[in-house]
Amino acid sequence: MFAVQHLIETLVRDALTAAVDSGELTLSEMPEVTAERPRDVSHGDWATNVAMRASKAAGMPPRQVAEIVSARMSGHPDVAAVEIAGPGFINIRLSNAALQRVVVEARAKGLDFGRSEIGAGRRVQVEFVSANPVGPMHVGHGRWAALGDSLARLLGHVGYSVEREFYVNDQGVQMDVFAESVAARYLELAGREVVFPEEGYRGAYITDIAREILAEEGESWADVPAAERESYFKEKAYAQVLEHLKHVLSGMGVTFDVWFSERTLHAPGPDGAPSAIERALARLVEAGYIYEHEGATWFRSTDFGDDKDRVLKKADGSYTYFAADVAYHWNKLDERGFDLVIDIWGADHHGYVKRMEAGVAALGHPGKLHLVIGQLVNLFSNGEVVRMSKRTGEMVTFEDLLDEVGPDAARYFFLRRSTDQALDFDIALAKEQSSDNPVFYVQYAHARICSILRKAAGDPDADDVATFVAGLIPADADLSILTAEAELALFRKLAEFSEIVELAAAGYAPNKLTRYAEELAASFHQFYTVCKVVDPDAPELTVARLAVVDAIRTVLETVLGLLGVSAPQRM
RNA sequence: GCGCCCUUAGCUCAGUGGAUAGAGCGUCCGGCUACGAACCGGGAGGUCGCAGGUUCGAAUCCUGCAGGGCGCACCA
Numbered sequence: 001m002f003a004v005q006h007l008i009e010t011l012v013r014d015a016l017t018a019a020v021d022s023g024e025l026t027l028s029e030m031p032e033v034t035a036e037r038p039r040d041v042s043h044g045d046w047a048t049n050v051a052m053r054a055s056k057a058a059g060m061p062p063r064q065v066a067e068i069v070s071a072r073m074s075g076h077p078d079v080a081a082v083e084i085a086g087p088g089f090i091n092i093r094l095s096n097a098a099l100q101r102v103v104v105e106a107r108a109k110g111l112d113f114g115r116s117e118i119g120a121g122r123r124v125q126v127e128f129v130s131a132n133p134v135g136p137m138h139v140g141h142g143r144w145a146a147l148g149d150s151l152a153r154l155l156g157h158v159g160y161s162v163e164r165e166f167y168v169n170d171q172g173v174q175m176d177v178f179a180e181s182v183a184a185r186y187l188e189l190a191g192r193e194v195v196f197p198e199e200g201y202r203g204a205y206i207t208d209i210a211r212e213i214l215a216e217e218g219e220s221w222a223d224v225p226a227a228e229r230e231s232y233f234k235e236k237a238y239a240q241v242l243e244h245l246k247h248v249l250s251g252m253g254v255t256f257d258v259w260f261s262e263r264t265l266h267a268p269g270p271d272g273a274p275s276a277i278e279r280a281l282a283r284l285v286e287a288g289y290i291y292e293h294e295g296a297t298w299f300r301s302t303d304f305g306d307d308k309d310r311v312l313k314k315a316d317g318s319y320t321y322f323a324a325d326v327a328y329h330w331n332k333l334d335e336r337g338f339d340l341v342i343d344i345w346g347a348d349h350h351g352y353v354k355r356m357e358a359g360v361a362a363l364g365h366p367g368k369l370h371l372v373i374g375q376l377v378n379l380f381s382n383g384e385v386v387r388m389s390k391r392t393g394e395m396v397t398f399e400d401l402l403d404e405v406g407p408d409a410a411r412y413f414f415l416r417r418s419t420d421q422a423l424d425f426d427i428a429l430a431k432e433q434s435s436d437n438p439v440f441y442v443q444y445a446h447a448r449i450c451s452i453l454r455k456a457a458g459d460p461d462a463d464d465v466a467t468f469v470a471g472l473i474p475a476d477a478d479l480s481i482l483t484a485e486a487e488l489a490l491f492r493k494l495a496e497f498s499e500i501v502e503l504a505a506a507g508y509a510p511n512k513l514t515r516y517a518e519e520l521a522a523s524f525h526q527f528y529t530v531c532k533v534v535d536p537d538a539p540e541l542t543v544a545r546l547a548v549v550d551a552i553r554t555v556l557e558t559v560l561g562l563l564g565v566s567a568p569q570r571m
Numbered sequence: 572g573c574g575c576c577c578u579u580a581g582c583u584c585a586g587u588g589g590a591u592a593g594a595g596c597g598u599c600c601g602g603c604u605a606c607g608a609a610c611c612g613g614g615a616g617g618u619c620g621c622a623g624g625u626u627c628g629a630a631u632c633c634u635g636c637a638g639g640g641c642g643c644a645c646c647a
Contacts, residue, residue: 040590049589052627062627086590087627132647174647296645307574307643314645321647350575351642375576376641417584420576422640424583429596436596437609444609451607515585518594522611529602529611571609 004495007078008035008046008092015072016050024068029057035092037496044083044091045492051088062088099491100479106494106551107475111558114501119160125332126152128344129249130167133241134178135203137248140377142398143423144344146414146564147374149254150510151342153562158505160340165258166245167328170238171266172321177201179234183226185210186233190222209237248399252407253564265327266319276335277319280327280363281312289362299326304358322352326359333365342508344372347422372508375422377414396427405430408565412439415563416514438518442560443568445521448528449553450569456534456546465569469550477547478540486527490548493523497555501562510563517559524552 013033019025031053038047051066058065066084073082073090078098083091106113128148131137137145148164156162169175181200185207188194196202213221213236221229242259249255265276274282281297284290289300295315299322302309312323332341345352350373360369378385379396402410409430416438417423429436453465457472482488496516504512533545557567 036589038590039586039593043590047589049628052589055627089590091590169647172647294645298645311645316645318645320645347576347641349642353575373576378640421584422577426583429583438595440609441595444607448607448610455606511585515594522594525610526612528606532605534606571607 004078004094004098005035005046005499007076008048009033011073011076011079011092012048012050012069012090015069016054018072019068025054025058025065027054027057028059031057037499038089038091041489041492043085043089044081044093046092046094048090048092049088051084051090055088066090096483096488097480099488099495100482102491102495103479103548103551104475106497106555107473107547110554111561113555114497114558115157115159116498116502117159118502118505119155119158122160122339123163123337124155124160124340124342125163125165125336125338126155126342126344127165127167127332129245129254130169131245132169132174133238133245134174135201135241136205137245137398138377138395139379139398139401139425140346140374142252142401142410143377143414144346144374145249145252145254145398146411147372147419147510148344149564150411150415150513150562151344151372151508153564154501154505154510154513157501157562163257163338164255165260166256167260167262168242169262169321171262171324175234175238176230178237179230181206182210182213182233182237183230186213186229187222189214190219192222209240212240213237248402251399251402252410260328262324262328265324265331275327276331277323277327280330281323283330284312284326284362287362287364299355299359299362301355301358301362304354304361306354306358310355322355322359325352325356326363329356329360329365329369330363333360333368334363338368340368340370342370342372344374347373347375349373370508372419374419377423377425380424380426380428401425401427408443409437409439411564412437412514415510418509418511438514439565440571442517442521442556443566443571445524446553446556446560446567447569447571449524449549449556452533452549453546453553456542463569465553473543473546473550477543479544479547481541482544482548484531486523486530487548490523490527490552493520494551494555497559513559513562517556517563520552520555520559524549524556 012035016025016030016033020027031050033048033050035046035048038044051069052062054065055062063084066088070082070084070090073079073092078095079092080095081093083093085091109115126148128144128151129137129141131141152162152164177197177199178201180197181202184194184196184200188196189207189210200206213233221232268275281290284299289303290312291298291300296311297313298309299312300309310322311320312326313319329341332338343356353371353373356371357369360366379401404427405413413425413430414423450465453469453472454460454462457465457468459468462468497520500512500516504510527548531545533542533549535542560567
């Protein structure tokens, strides 16, 4: 709950009860009292629909109820006006003093402005990207990387203790195929006759890895048994790809606290103790959700709304991928004790949502897993669709994209759309480092402010304005002289920030932040056009407006920081 | 056939119960002898896919239909 919203709701509720107590209003039922922000600013800063909600219970038209309630909403210093409008809305306009106070608060809190404690220190894990370590990442991975990292920053800002994790699928047939593919290329390079595996990975990167092994170790591996060669190459190539993944991700500023290996779930514990998968399975047996059928071991996921039951242990004795996933989430929630676990999955995995939620519920942690399903990325270039395929070797990879458009534009573009919307990413457009690109619009506002501050300080070459703003602008600058429309509009936008942060965090929706950043930048640019900041003839006005632009600077830096985008002081 | 996501201005998209549905781009008109014009102001542009329902009120919730995307393994 935000201070101002709370204040308004209290004001309305008090007026309502006072009217009832005095007998002016008779209610068969007390309506819920809520305050909301009208979409249209001409309707005021806050509005309540309580008169419409109470209309039936009061047995009179909404506007009449509104008359009675609003008459009792006396002059609080933060409230400038109360009006009745439309079908019975009560519109409340904040006083200039209340709006000016937001600037003071933003300056006082600095980069902590907009922080909240709704997370209450609870431990949350965000697992994302988790690309298979057998090849380069596609652009969809880039989207999950930007999304997961920004979500982690956002959750941290609202009081959660956050860990970022990458799940590495380093066990299974894909790893075998991967090893066979590298081995086949190695043999080719060594001049041996070889039939490339039917289902092998044909990307050029496989040959690159083989070439590197050949350069390092010579041709000696061509003459050892295939199993020995492939087993060695598997580890060698796996390590290389993993390093590559880390390298590309760090190129966009994304790092992980934990790289979790799937192998550890299959591995027996010390002294032959059961593996994590076996322990999780035993837990499900104990809870009564397991049965045997046609030689396989099944999980009764239909008890939790899944379409059909799922196999955990196949008839041949091996475990399914899903079994490892159940064990993995048991490890997260039970052994590591996270209060909340967020997995970001591509839309191509949405068919697994129900069974995963069923697994978590059966393990005794219902509701602690939140799956974010992100729609896929369609890559365009000059209006042409670019197909992505791990097999053709012709795909544009995440790395390629990052090299072309840079980390700031890539992140911003990835985050600008809601996650359940497919993303059309036009490389050619994103490459244009022009005003078409909204990230530059926002960054420009920040750089422009820094330029003003440098000018005001008489230090055009200063590297970092943060080092001198405190000395330049007193904390108790008198802001009451700031009453221009453009100024008040800017203060209103500033006041929305805490609200936007909480909404974005609660909805796992960083795209709300990109929108806000653009709106705040627009409000600033409008203010800048109308209001001269540095004016030697008006020292008090100059100080007050410097306080404003400095507050905006900090909030722009904060919101860009939550997106993982840089806030340059010059461009 | 079943499930999930999507359908809003010419284009790309915001908007999950409120008032005259918004933004960017594009288009047309206008604004620098003020601190960064990478900026700002204004105009034109809409059957919120279609049809019912719920209620004081629906782009938003429910049902059905149409169109597009993605999935429906003892694969990973």
